[in-house]
Amino acid sequence: NCSAVLKTLHFITRPLSDEEGNFSLAYIITIHKELEMFVKLLRAIYMPQNIYCIHVDEKSPKAYKAAVQNIVNCFENIFISSKRENIVYAGFSRLQADINCMRDLVHSKIQWNYVINLCGQDYPIKTNKDIIQYIKSKWNGKNMTPGVVQPLHMKHRTQISYREYRHSGMSYVSPTKNIKAKPPYNLTIYFGSAYYILTKEFVEFTLTDARAKDLLEWSRDTYSPDEHYWVTLNRLNG
Known part of the structure; x- marks a missing residue:
């Protein structure tokens, strides 16, 4: 009701x-x-x-x-x-x-x-x-997605390939033995929070820009990609 x-x-x-x-x-x-x-x-x-x-x-x-x-x-x-x-x-x-x-x-x-x-x-x-x-x-007209250049101790998250597993009521991410290709467009990967405040213009950029789409695809087999995706894109978008 x-x-x-x-x-x-x-x-x-x-x-x-x-x-x-x-x-x-x-x-x-x-x-x-x-x-x-x-x-x-x-x-x-x-x-x-x-x-x-x-x-x-x-x-x-x-x-x-x-x-x-x-x-x-x-x-x-x-x-x-x-x-x-x-x-x-x-x-x-x-x-x-x-x-x-x-x-x-x-x-x-x-x-x-x-x-x-x-x-x-x-x-x-x-x-x-x-x-x-x-x-x-x-922050008028700017995004809140703080971060730093990916620290050395975090590089494994994007240098090797990870897979999602779901079975017997359990779900987890586990590394494979595959080495990942370099990021598209030779992008510098930044590391930050998965949480953000983003402008509508930036969201539209994320959904339509070829570089954003390619980075998303490249991030598909990384560990916790939401902790590098937004902050890296924000640097790309200026």
């Missing part, structure tokens, strides 16, 4: 200021467990002018998927990603989940300014207004 969801969970139903109403954020939230925690997170970051793409892990229980769908159905600006991945920790599937949501978000009717990615166990310590003002004051 949607009216009960809105009433009992106290979701915000209108922008709390003109500034917020005129600056929409997109969120990508990847989840696979702990429904109650997800609902608390969603309630904390929800604003009617924002848009939310929820990626539910394909291997999540049916009852969990159904419960998430029931919540999502109550909102016009929350949706489940059109393509779902069976996510393996530190595998390419984790990066692909974000890409899937980005592809959906760029076709949204809501004109958002920045996208922020979260997992279901995150929780905000800043308000929506705080986040917007911070973006405007220090």
Whole structure:
């Protein structure tokens, strides 16, 4: 019952200021467990002018998927990603989940300014207004995806080929004996966080630029590619 969801969970139903109403954020939230925690997170970051793409892990229980769908159905600006991945920790599937949501978000009717990615166990310590003002004051038109040139002790992540394995209810990433080719376009690989705040223009660049696509393909058999992909692309994009 949607009216009960809105009433009992106290979701915000209108922008709390003109500034917020005129600056929409997109969120990508990847989840696979702990429904109650997800609902608390969603309630904390929800604003009617924002848009939310929820990626539910394909291997999540049916009852969990159904419960998430029931919540999502109550909102016009929350949706489940059109393509779902069976996510393996530190595998390419984790990066692909974000890409899937980005592809959906760029076709949204809501004109958002920045996208922020979260997992279901995150929780905000800043308000929506705080986040917007911070973006405007220090990062206007720029991406937040900090990183450094890939350290020596991390080079194994991209120098040898890794594979995702799924069997007997277990999933993991394991190295092979294959040495990887050099990065496309002789790119310098940077290393940073899998979490980011990105402009819509950068997201569109990521989805359309040949170099971005080639780096994505090259990253398919690396370890935890989301920790090098965004930060490397950001350097490429200036």
